[in-house]
Amino acid sequence: MKKLAIGIDIGGTNTVFGLVDNEGNMHGEASISTRKYPDIDQYVEELYIGIQSLIKQLNFECELVGVGIGGPNANYYRGTIENAANLQWKGVIPIVEMMKRYFINIPVIVTNDANAAAIGEMVYGGAKGMKNFVVVTLGTGLGSGFVANGELIYGNDGFAGELGHVIVNRTGRICGCGRKGCLETYVSATGIKRTVFKLLADHLENSEFRSISYNDLTAEMITRAALNGDTLAIEAYEYTGMLLGQALADAVTITSPEAIFLFGGLAKAGKYLFEPTKKYMEMHMLSNFRNQVKLLPSGIDGKNAAILGASALVWQEQ
Amino acid sequence: MKKLAIGIDIGGTNTVFGLVDNEGNMHGEASISTRKYPDIDQYVEELYIGIQSLIKQLNFECELVGVGIGGPNANYYRGTIENAANLQWKGVIPIVEMMKRYFINIPVIVTNDANAAAIGEMVYGGAKGMKNFVVVTLGTGLGSGFVANGELIYGNDGFAGELGHVIVNRTGRICGCGRKGCLETYVSATGIKRTVFKLLADHLENSEFRSISYNDLTAEMITRAALNGDTLAIEAYEYTGMLLGQALADAVTITSPEAIFLFGGLAKAGKYLFEPTKKYMEMHMLSNFRNQVKLLPSGIDGKNAAILGASALVWQEQ
Numbered sequence: 001m002k003k004l005a006i007g008i009d010i011g012g013t014n015t016v017f018g019l020v021d022n023e024g025n026m027h028g029e030a031s032i033s034t035r036k037y038p039d040i041d042q043y044v045e046e047l048y049i050g051i052q053s054l055i056k057q058l059n060f061e062c063e064l065v066g067v068g069i070g071g072p073n074a075n076y077y078r079g080t081i082e083n084a085a086n087l088q089w090k091g092v093i094p095i096v097e098m099m100k101r102y103f104i105n106i107p108v109i110v111t112n113d114a115n116a117a118a119i120g121e122m123v124y125g126g127a128k129g130m131k132n133f134v135v136v137t138l139g140t141g142l143g144s145g146f147v148a149n150g151e152l153i154y155g156n157d158g159f160a161g162e163l164g165h166v167i168v169n170r171t172g173r174i175c176g177c178g179r180k181g182c183l184e185t186y187v188s189a190t191g192i193k194r195t196v197f198k199l200l201a202d203h204l205e206n207s208e209f210r211s212i213s214y215n216d217l218t219a220e221m222i223t224r225a226a227l228n229g230d231t232l233a234i235e236a237y238e239y240t241g242m243l244l245g246q247a248l249a250d251a252v253t254i255t256s257p258e259a260i261f262l263f264g265g266l267a268k269a270g271k272y273l274f275e276p277t278k279k280y281m282e283m284h285m286l287s288n289f290r291n292q293v294k295l296l297p298s299g300i301d302g303k304n305a306a307i308l309g310a311s312a313l314v315w316q317e318q
Numbered sequence: 319m320k321k322l323a324i325g326i327d328i329g330g331t332n333t334v335f336g337l338v339d340n341e342g343n344m345h346g347e348a349s350i351s352t353r354k355y356p357d358i359d360q361y362v363e364e365l366y367i368g369i370q371s372l373i374k375q376l377n378f379e380c381e382l383v384g385v386g387i388g389g390p391n392a393n394y395y396r397g398t399i400e401n402a403a404n405l406q407w408k409g410v411i412p413i414v415e416m417m418k419r420y421f422i423n424i425p426v427i428v429t430n431d432a433n434a435a436a437i438g439e440m441v442y443g444g445a446k447g448m449k450n451f452v453v454v455t456l457g458t459g460l461g462s463g464f465v466a467n468g469e470l471i472y473g474n475d476g477f478a479g480e481l482g483h484v485i486v487n488r489t490g491r492i493c494g495c496g497r498k499g500c501l502e503t504y505v506s507a508t509g510i511k512r513t514v515f516k517l518l519a520d521h522l523e524n525s526e527f528r529s530i531s532y533n534d535l536t537a538e539m540i541t542r543a544a545l546n547g548d549t550l551a552i553e554a555y556e557y558t559g560m561l562l563g564q565a566l567a568d569a570v571t572i573t574s575p576e577a578i579f580l581f582g583g584l585a586k587a588g589k590y591l592f593e594p595t596k597k598y599m600e601m602h603m604l605s606n607f608r609n610q611v612k613l614l615p616s617g618i619d620g621k622n623a624a625i626l627g628a629s630a631l632v633w634q635e636q
Contacts, residue, residue: 132474146572148473153466155574156450157610160466162571165604170564177604246488253480254464254572256473286483286495292475 002027004062006051006103007311009113010034010071010095012086015047018304019054019062020311022318024124026304027062028054040089040098048102066107067099068313070116070306077158079110085176086140109313113137113306114161115152117263117298118145119316120309126261126299133257135298136163136248138266141176142184142191148255163251164188168243187244189219189265195236196222207232223269237269241276248277249284252293263298263305270297320345322380324369324421325629327431328352328389328413330404333365336622337372337380338629340636342442344622345380346372358407358416366420384425385417386631388434388624395476397428403494404458427631431455431624432479433470435581435616436463437634438627444579444617451575453616454481454566456584459494460502460509466573481569482506486561505562507537507583513554514540525550541587555587559594566595567602570611581616581623588615 004027008017011034018029030050037043055062073084079096081087099108111119118135121127127135131150137143142164146153153160164184165177172181173194185191196209196217208225209217209232225233248260266273278295285293300308322345326335329352336347348368355361373380391402397414399405417426429437436453439445445453449468455461460482464471471478482502483495490499491512503509514527514535526543527535527550543551566578584591596613603611618626 132471132478144572148466148471148478149469151467151469153450153573155466156576157574157606159606160450160572160574162574162604165571166568167564167602170602179602179604246485250484251572253483254462254478254569255471256475256478256480258474284485284488284497286480286497288475288477 001061001063003065005065005311005314006067007307007309007314008047008067008069009116009306009310010069010081010087011306012072016307017047017051017054018307018311019058020308022315024300024308026307028057029304029307030054035088038088040093044095044098044102064103064106065318066109066314067103068116068310069095069099069108069110070113070310070313071095071110072113074110074112075158076109076111076115076154079108081110107314107317109317111152111154111313112143112161113139113309114143115145115154116309116313117143117300117305118147118152118161118309120300120305120312121261121263121298122147123312123315124300124308126296127259130258132255133259133261134163134251134255135261135263136244138188138262138264140189142188146255146257153255163247166247166250168247183243183247187240187247187266192219192222192236192240192266193217195239196232199232199236203232205232209233219265223266223272226269226272234272237272238276240266241273242280244273245277245280245282246284248281248295249286249289252289253286256289257293259294259296261296261298263301267297267301319379319381321383323383323629323632324385325625325627325632326365326385326387327434327624327628328387328399328405329624330390334625335365335369335372336625336629337376338626340633342618342626342630344625346375347622347625348372353406356406358411362413362416362420382421382424383636384427384632385421386434386628387413387417387426387428388431388628388631389413389428390431392428392430393476394427394429394433394472397426399428425632425635427635429470429472429631430461430479431457431627432461433463433472434627434631435461435618435623436465436470436479436627438618438623438630439579439581439616440465441630441633442618442626444614445577448576450573451577451579452481452569452573453579453581454562456506456580456582458507460506464573464575471573481565484565484568486565501561501565505558505565505584510537510540510554510558510584511535513557514550517550517554517557521550523550527551537583541584541590544587544590552590555590556594558584559591560598562591563595563598563600564602566599566613567604567607570599570607571604574607575611577612577614579614579616581619585615585619
């Protein structure tokens, strides 16, 4: 009987889920609206119904080995989602306990999205066999998962790996966390939008972005413009890569990883992000680490990456 | 028969060594000059003779369980000391292999001084039972050892934990590593000397340091002056603590430690270092880590700390 893990990624808008085997093959996936369920009990019930429906659609018998959940502000130790700014459920949500009412005899594990991505990279992706690496997720914010000695670093409280909140400029941009100059205010989908608006203010040259409002601008539009040769978009990526490269050089001194994987929307810009990031990372690197650390695109990045990452939590603990 | 580990700390000037039981009790210690032996083979032989002599002085039978060595630029994986600026043996020294010629049947382990301090803290000191903590050693430079999931992070190449080379000011002070603004150019015995000289340049107020040359000034003199109420010395510690506190707040976001231990000469300044460090660390901390991370003096700091740290390498692997 084929063994399958359930992978669930809880996003602010939608929750995607699927059934994944231990080689990372997806055997059915679906989604429900996260926003539609302000009542968490209703949400969990709907999620259970959706998963049951996927299982019924399988054309083979399966054994479910566990449920892996990736979500914002998730705490691995406590099995909770805590005060997530982008979710409507306020306070501390005991998501593992709630899911266990439906999945009684199998493990239910939760962690944050970036940690799930790191474990996904280790189980199915480019970090197979690596003992020391970092995954940086570049979405609305910047998340990260650090693996050392073959294990994800959760830290004392379960919230380790907040590279997005390393401060790169103490008098810099206001961050959602209430402080100033956090890396994610520069290096993220939101960060590069802010950089484009800074460049529009500083420069006079024409740009397609002069007719677009802040609210309408997306990171994808900046990537497309860079691919079309827009100098302002390319400069925005250069600046983003500079700050990311410098921050990665600093992070390397702490955990000395074999590789750093870039995951998520912004990494899709390819050379426009990777080239400046690599250039500035090496330029600012302590000499014994120089040219020793691989900078790689994620090996699981794609439409199912978040489900794969969440399901990997289960396989990693088998 | 009592089990004892040999602990050896290789310094640029002297090498200290001793016999340590698994509770951190020292049963004899001695030292030899490191400088006196430009020939590494002679040095190792002399070290062996010194250790044999300690063993003969014991008034009980013992079983030697291993040799732990702390040294500058030591590589745990390769068993080497590599291009250490403060040692006269150039290139890569296979210290473990050389020691094994004398200690054939017991493990010989080497790591850098800061990693040895971290393991010492875990085995004998204030970090007993902790799974996630950091030790920062404040000597001529700034070293660090990061423990996560109960294991020291050596990283891919064995050189992890170089917190002293996180860059805190990209246009800042020249560092011995060839770059600018590394944390240790501000936060170390040398760093605080540089800060005193910067303050002498910036201010006009009188100070006992106005009659002392850079070469004659020591960190101990600055500490003594602070204890005597010298405002310039106190300001130098305030500035040192500010930069250390900010850097620790950033480091916490990566590994989320339960505690950070300050070890070494500068930590002897007590409240003059701890108070500003704690104040700025909390001020710059991401909110979910605020008031969660203990800032503590080392539990093994003292005249034998380096030997204890090195010997702990052996007990940790028993």
